[in-house]
Amino acid sequence: MKPQSTTFIGFTDDFESSKAVLFGAPFDGTTSFKPGTRFAPAAMREDSWAIESYSPYLDKDLDDMPLFDYGNLELPYGDKMQVLQMIEKTVDEIVDANKIPIMIGGEHLVSYAPVKSLVKKYPDLHVIHFDAHTDLRQELLDEAFSHATVIRRISELLPKGNVNQFCIRSGLKEEFEWAKTNVHLEKFTYNTLASCVKRLQDKPVYITIDLDVFDPSVFPGTGTPEPGGIDFQDMLTIIKTLSSLNGVVGMDVVELSPKYDASGVSTAVACKTLRELVLATVK
Numbered sequence: 001m002k003p004q005s006t007t008f009i010g011f012t013d014d015f016e017s018s019k020a021v022l023f024g025a026p027f028d029g030t031t032s033f034k035p036g037t038r039f040a041p042a043a044m045r046e047d048s049w050a051i052e053s054y055s056p057y058l059d060k061d062l063d064d065m066p067l068f069d070y071g072n073l074e075l076p077y078g079d080k081m082q083v084l085q086m087i088e089k090t091v092d093e094i095v096d097a098n099k100i101p102i103m104i105g106g107e108h109l110v111s112y113a114p115v116k117s118l119v120k121k122y123p124d125l126h127v128i129h130f131d132a133h134t135d136l137r138q139e140l141l142d143e144a145f146s147h148a149t150v151i152r153r154i155s156e157l158l159p160k161g162n163v164n165q166f167c168i169r170s171g172l173k174e175e176f177e178w179a180k181t182n183v184h185l186e187k188f189t190y191n192t193l194a195s196c197v198k199r200l201q202d203k204p205v206y207i208t209i210d211l212d213v214f215d216p217s218v219f220p221g222t223g224t225p226e227p228g229g230i231d232f233q234d235m236l237t238i239i240k241t242l243s244s245l246n247g248v249v250g251m252d253v254v255e256l257s258p259k260y261d262a263s264g265v266s267t268a269v270a271c272k273t274l275r276e277l278v279l280a281t282v283k
Contacts (some may be wrong), residue, residue: 010062105254221266
C-alpha cells in the first residue's frame with residue numbers, strides 16, 4: 001500500500017506504522033432514489049482540510065495518532081458482487097496486518113464487505129448501526145444485495161442478536177416485525193445506546209453510520225433524506241458514548257451525496273463525524 005497525494009486530514013502516516021487505515025468505496029450501483037454517493041470519499045478528503053485535526057470536544061488530535069489513507073478503491077460500477085469481493089479483500093489485507101479498517105462510502109451496501117471480512121477473525125462480532133432506515137428488507141426489486149437489504153444480509157453473517165440499530169425511523173412494517181425477534185432495534189432515538197455499549201464494552205464491534213441518520217435540516221446531502229433525525233450535538237453524545245468501547249475493530253460512514261448540498265455543509269458534517277468517531281474509538 002502506498003500513500004495518496006490527497007489524504008483525509010491527519011491520515012498522513014505510512015501503512016506499516018499505522019494503527020488504522022482509511023479507504024474509500026465509491027460505489028452507488030444499487031441506489032434506489034438519488035445516486036451520487038460515489039463522490040463522497042473524494043469530497044470528504046478535500047473538505048477535511050477545512051476543519052482541524054484537533055477535536056476540542058475530545059481533546060484529542062488526529063496528528064497524534066498513526067493513521068494511513070489508502071485512497072479510493074477502483075470499483076466496477078456494474079458488478080456489485082465483484083465490488084463487495086474487492087472491498088472484502090482490501091479489508092482482509094488491513095486486518096491481517098493487525099490494523100483497523102475505516103471505510104468511507106459509497107452507498108450502504110458496501111458495509112457488508114468489511115463485516116464479512118472481520119467475522120473471519122472475530123466470530124462473535126457485533127454491529128452497532130445508526131440510520132434513518134431499517135435496511136432489513138429480504139429483497140428489493142428481486143435483488144437480495146442492495147442498500148435497502150444490507151443490514152439483513154449482515155445479520156446473516158453474525159450470531160442472532162448481534163446487530164444493534166438506533167435512531168431508525170423508516171422501513172416496511174414487516175421489517176420492524178422481523179426486527180423484534182432477530183436484532184436489537186430502537187426506533188427514533190438512542191436512549192438504550194449506553195446500556196448496549198456497557199454490554200459490548202469488551203466485545204469486538206463494528207460501527208456503521210449511515211449519514212441520513214441526521215435530520216435533513218442538518219444534512220440535506222444524501223440520496224434518501226428522512227425528516228425526524230438527529231442533530232450534530234446528538235451525534236457528539238453518541239460518539240462520546242461509543243468511546244467507552246474497548247474492542248472497536250472497524251467502522252464506516254456512508255451515504256453522503258455531496259452534490260445534493262451545494263453549500264458543502266453536509267460534507268463538513270460528515271468530515272467532523274468521521275474525525276470524532278476515529279478519535280473516540282481507535283484505541
